[in-house]
Amino acid sequence: MKIAICVKEVPDPTAEKRIDPGTNRLVRTGENTLNPYDRHAIEEAVRIKESGVETEISIVLVGPASAARTVDKALAQGGDRSVHLADDGLADSDILATSRALAALLERDAYDLVLFGQQASDAECYVMAAAVAERLDRPCVSQAASLTLDGSTLRVKRQVETGYDTVEMPLPAVVSVSDAINEPRYPSLPAIMGAKRKPHEVLSLADAGIDPDTVGGAGSRTTVRGLSKPAGRGASVRIEDDGTAAEKILAFLVENKVVV
Amino acid sequence: MIPALSDVHEDLSALVRDFCEREIAPHTADWDRTHHVPVPVLRQLGDLGVLGVIIPEEHGGAGLDYTALCLVVEELARHDAGLSVAVAVHGGLCAAPLLRFGSPEQQARYLPRLASGELLGAYALTEPDAGSDTAAIRAQAVLDDGQWRLDGTKTWITNGGFADFFVLFARTGGGGAKGVSAFVSTRAEGLGSSHEIPKLGLHTSSTAEVVLDGFRVAADDLLGVRDDGLKIALATLDGGRITIAAQACGIARAALDLACRYAADRHAFGGPIARFQGVQFPIADISARLEGARLLMLRAAALRSAGKPHGLAGAQAKLIASRVAVDAADVAVQTLGGYGYSAEFGAERLYRDAKITELYEGTSQIQRLVIARHLLGAAARG
Ligand SMILES: Cc1cc2nc3c(=O)[nH]c(=O)nc-3n(C[C@H](O)[C@H](O)[C@H](O)COP(=O)(O)OP(=O)(O)OC[C@H]3O[C@@H](n4cnc5c(N)ncnc54)[C@H](O)[C@@H]3O)c2cc1C
Numbered sequence: 001m002k003i004a005i006c007v008k009e010v011p012d013p014t015a016e017k018r019i020d021p022g023t024n025r026l027v028r029t030g031e032n033t034l035n036p037y038d039r040h041a042i043e044e045a046v047r048i049k050e051s052g053v054e055t056e057i058s059i060v061l062v063g064p065a066s067a068a069r070t071v072d073k074a075l076a077q078g079g080d081r082s083v084h085l086a087d088d089g090l091a092d093s094d095i096l097a098t099s100r101a102l103a104a105l106l107e108r109d110a111y112d113l114v115l116f117g118q119q120a121s122d123a124e125c126y127v128m129a130a131a132v133a134e135r136l137d138r139p140c141v142s143q144a145a146s147l148t149l150d151g152s153t154l155r156v157k158r159q160v161e162t163g164y165d166t167v168e169m170p171l172p173a174v175v176s177v178s179d180a181i182n183e184p185r186y187p188s189l190p191a192i193m194g195a196k197r198k199p200h201e202v203l204s205l206a207d208a209g210i211d212p213d214t215v216g217g218a219g220s221r222t223t224v225r226g227l228s229k230p231a232g233r234g235a236s237v238r239i240e241d242d243g244t245a246a247e248k249i250l251a252f253l254v255e256n257k258v259v260v
Numbered sequence: 261m262i263p264a265l266s267d268v269h270e271d272l273s274a275l276v277r278d279f280c281e282r283e284i285a286p287h288t289a290d291w292d293r294t295h296h297v298p299v300p301v302l303r304q305l306g307d308l309g310v311l312g313v314i315i316p317e318e319h320g321g322a323g324l325d326y327t328a329l330c331l332v333v334e335e336l337a338r339h340d341a342g343l344s345v346a347v348a349v350h351g352g353l354c355a356a357p358l359l360r361f362g363s364p365e366q367q368a369r370y371l372p373r374l375a376s377g378e379l380l381g382a383y384a385l386t387e388p389d390a391g392s393d394t395a396a397i398r399a400q401a402v403l404d405d406g407q408w409r410l411d412g413t414k415t416w417i418t419n420g421g422f423a424d425f426f427v428l429f430a431r432t433g434g435g436g437a438k439g440v441s442a443f444v445s446t447r448a449e450g451l452g453s454s455h456e457i458p459k460l461g462l463h464t465s466s467t468a469e470v471v472l473d474g475f476r477v478a479a480d481d482l483l484g485v486r487d488d489g490l491k492i493a494l495a496t497l498d499g500g501r502i503t504i505a506a507q508a509c510g511i512a513r514a515a516l517d518l519a520c521r522y523a524a525d526r527h528a529f530g531g532p533i534a535r536f537q538g539v540q541f542p543i544a545d546i547s548a549r550l551e552g553a554r555l556l557m558l559r560a561a562a563l564r565s566a567g568k569p570h571g572l573a574g575a576q577a578k579l580i581a582s583r584v585a586v587d588a589a590d591v592a593v594q595t596l597g598g599y600g601y602s603a604e605f606g607a608e609r610l611y612r613d614a615k616i617t618e619l620y621e622g623t624s625q626i627q628r629l630v631i632a633r634h635l636l637g638a639a640a641r642g
Pocket of ligand 1: 349382383384385386390391392393415416417418419459462467616619620621622623624625626629
């Protein structure tokens with residue numbers, strides 16, 4: 001079983017996000033780290049491996065050379081090897097361009113399963129898994145709340161607003177896991193120190209056979225025209241507790257068909 | 261020597277920070293209130309490899325330097341000063357002397373189990389009538405039938421209530437500084453923890469009286485050279501007090517962060533109290549002093565890691581950092597006003613915990629004495 005986990009380097013999610021007013025883009029000059037949502041994908045792969053299925057876990061990252069530390073963080077979390085596409089020509093890639101680069105990397109090895117975190121904590125787009133699956137022409141499921149392997153079939157419980165869908169699909173497949181799928185373990189100190197010693201493959205666009213015109217600014221089609229705050233939540237009901245609050249809340253819930 | 265932190269140092273700090281936020285922070289107030297010593301959390305740190313930071317890889321540790329140990333202690337102290345000293349003693353006062361003075365057999369016997377946290381360590385030097393005056397210890401060790409037999413009372417022993425491994429000091433020769441030997445041993449019959457000592461703060465740390473009553477130690481568990489154990493004790497404390505400086509930095513950081521958060525949130529006279537200079541300046545002073553103390557601590561740790569003399573640097577770091585911790589906790593209480601005095605806001609706990617850093621592993625007077633003797637040489641002794 002070969003599993004690839006596509007991970008992203010993001011600005012430190014505990015720091016305040018800032019937008020450059022000139023470019024309308026996120027400022028990425030501060031501390032960067034591993035997208036926290038990706039830890040759940042890595043953890044899930046490690047659990048598959050620990051369940052007894054012989055597994056090789058590859059960490060796949062598209063990002064600048066300085067993202068090597070993020071690659072190591074992902075490896076410490078549980079990868080066996082890494083593939084890092086690092087090329088200045090990738091700067092300013094949007095989803096379209098990055099998904100092209102990721103798909104090219106993933107096509108170099110025959111992965112049975114490609115995992116993503118549900119979203120990246122910087123841009124919060126939730127779509128990279130689907131974009132990559134489309135390019136690879138593989139089945140794709142998002143918001144996976146559990147994964148069960150049965151030979152070459154993958155059963156995915158998928159979180160939806162009203163409950164769970166269970167989806168079965170053949171491997172190879174692409175899955176983005178929800179952040180409720182597991183509680184990622186702490187990378188132990190030996191794992192942190194061992195990460196550097198694992199096989200690292202660092203590729204340029206040329207190494208990966210990617211046409212520079214199809215990635216980076218040249219291969220991107222997104223322009224941020226403006227930014228605005230989301231609309232407010234609208235009217236809210238405020239219930240003061242004068243001893244009848246519970247009844248009022250119940251009446252409200254029944255009226256809105258939340259409980260019947 | 262300018263301290264530089266490596267990627268591994270930063271990743272280690274991040275690991276401990278993450279661990280503290282998830283496993284410790286939700287419980288600190290409760291553990292403090294109920295005087296709960298979270299031993300299982302220490303074993304968990306062992307599972308993560310954090311208890312073996314300075315132990316070489318061939319003995320199951322991470323083989324990192326003393327700076328790494330100090331960073332672990334600092335991060336832990338931001339959340340729980342009691343847990344941080346447990347790790348400081350385990351690493352700085354138990355693993356460290358074994359590494360420096362232990363025979364290859366002793367190292368092979370104990371280091372892997374200290375690295376994994378199977379054995380948690382304690383360091384028993386102080387006695388009821390021998391604190392700063394370490395040469396006054398009276399516990400006796402006599403050779404009896406090919407084994408050492410130890411008798412005496414040790415007090416104020418951190419981790420003493422639960423430790424499985426002890427570094428012990430007892431008299432094997434005449435009185436005075438000569439004639440003390442160091443021993444290493446696991447807990448066994450004859451070594452009893454008689455009681456926990458009630459204290460001002462540090463409620464999540466076990467501080468026990470340890471009674472040696474005919475405690476048998478194998479002949480080859482004498483550490484270093486017979487009758488020369490006080491040198492081991494003092495050399496170990498030279499390094500250990502750098503970890504206490506790190507603990508002080510962690511406590512001060514927690515106090516500073518708390519004061520800043522509160523000052524921004526609390527409103528008085530029509531706006532956040534953070535806009536008052538009387539609130540700003542104490543915070544600014546602590547911040548500047550803390551950064552300075554932290555550099556002293558990292559510098560001393562770097563010297564210790566490089567195997568260079570660090571007695572003076574360590575004493576300077578602890579003297580300064582411990583005062584910053586005490587003052588920072590005071591600023592936190594003052595910034596929170598009445599809520600600072602409340603047991604529900606954390607400042608009061610920091611205030612009680614900070615003081616210990618000026619007392620153990622040499623009081624601040626003793627640090628000044630060490631510093632003065634380095635500077636003034638024989639003249640300082642009169
Ligand atoms: C919570 C806690 C945990 C501890 N953990 C350990 C442990 O794990 N292992 C261990 O062995 N010990 C431990 N200790 C003991 C600690 O190191 C001693 O308490 C400390 O060294 C001071 O000794 P003392 O209490 O006997 O005070 P004393 O030595 O009696 O000192 C009393 C006062 O006199 C001052 N003084 C003493 N001598 C001089 C001098 N020459 N010049 C100027 N002033 C002087 C001191 O600074 C102090 O103000 C711990 C203590 C505490 C409180």
